Amino acid sequence: MSIFAIELAFWQQTIIKMVVVAAVIPAAALVLGYVFLLKMMSFMQSRLGPMEAGPHGTLQLLADGLKFLQKEDIFPDKADRRLFALAPVVVLVSTFLLFVALPVSPEGIVARLDTGIFYALAVSSLSVVGIMIAGWSSANKYALMGSLRAAGQLIAYELPLVLAVVGVVIQAGTLDLQGIVLAQANGEIFGWGAIGNPFILTQFVGFAIFLTAVQAELTQPPFDMPVAESEIVGGYQVEYTGFRFLFFFMAEFGTAFVFAGLASVLFLGGWYFPGFDT
């Protein structure tokens, strides 16, 4: 890490990296939550969405977050208290771990792992355990059904996700995410290397499958059966309030952000911009 030509000790680098990850995930969750959950959904339903808090309601989620922090920390009467408290943490930790392997610039990566994308897929499956614990420990049939639905769907769509990634890994010849970016940056299309060789050109089907599977992994519409509000009133999250619910919310949109980053790294060339040196 030598962006400003300063050499830092390992522990200094580690602290900076931790602060950056701890700041990026909630910020990304806020932005994505605002753009997609509040605004895009509203426009699709011919309404304006939040307009009062800040210009065009941009501060709405900050206000919501503060509101969540003030709420009472409610445990259901018959819940398994320790597991009930643990579940949102497990889900959120999985999101933070995912971000570790994502490269954002030649030097900007928390840890350059030899197993890059394999690691990302492994830690993303951790959230399934968190969701199952959440559903079971709530002592609520709706929550249990929701968590079983969610876990079933998450496991099922992991398969197309992995298979879409396999094509990229074969073409790049490495599992390392930074290596995949470099393979695309230094690639050539029929001997013409001006824009590198983004894998979306050769693996368009894989790209489409990846995005579809990610949509299902995030339990977003049209794959929102696990949280179907009309049937099981929010699924595994039904008993959660206050900052524990906020954890789930942050994990959901933070993971959306990281998966968008992964899709960009795998198929669109990552941080490489044509014309600049790698």
Next chain:
Amino acid sequence: MVAQNIAFGVMVGIMGLSAIRVVTTRNVVHAALYLMVVLATVAGLFLLLGAEFLGITQVLIYIGAVIVLFLFGIMLTGARIGKEKLLSHRNKVPALMIATVITAVSIYAAIDYFGADKLPEETRTSTKEVANSLFSQYIIPFEVASVLLLAALIGAIVIARREPHEENLTK
């Protein structure tokens, strides 16, 4: 090496305590989750030895798949919250004895074989080396294992899937 030794001690401590809790806890879901902690620390030990690919595979398969399958089974068959009285087994004492004997034998075998051998300073193996050895030196066991797994997979599908005429019979 001191940092590694401390990390090893911490992880083995967590692993041992969780392994004991797996069998002493009175709740099936808690047992499955303690087992998850044990398997996670095994992944940690692999990472400590520099076997990155193996450690990540451990997380993917044991935590992402096996434990999730356990939880599925347990939750679908109605695990209760709180303590269960019937979870303890009559053959506790013989089981404990057998476990002690197996532990003693494996410890003796490990000490007898390795003696005072020490790990080299650099034990890191890259994914490329793992792949190369899998597809050259160990190609036959690898292929045999994959055929076996494929057979098991097809067998599971055959058992789970009912033929249309069978369904008519049960009606």
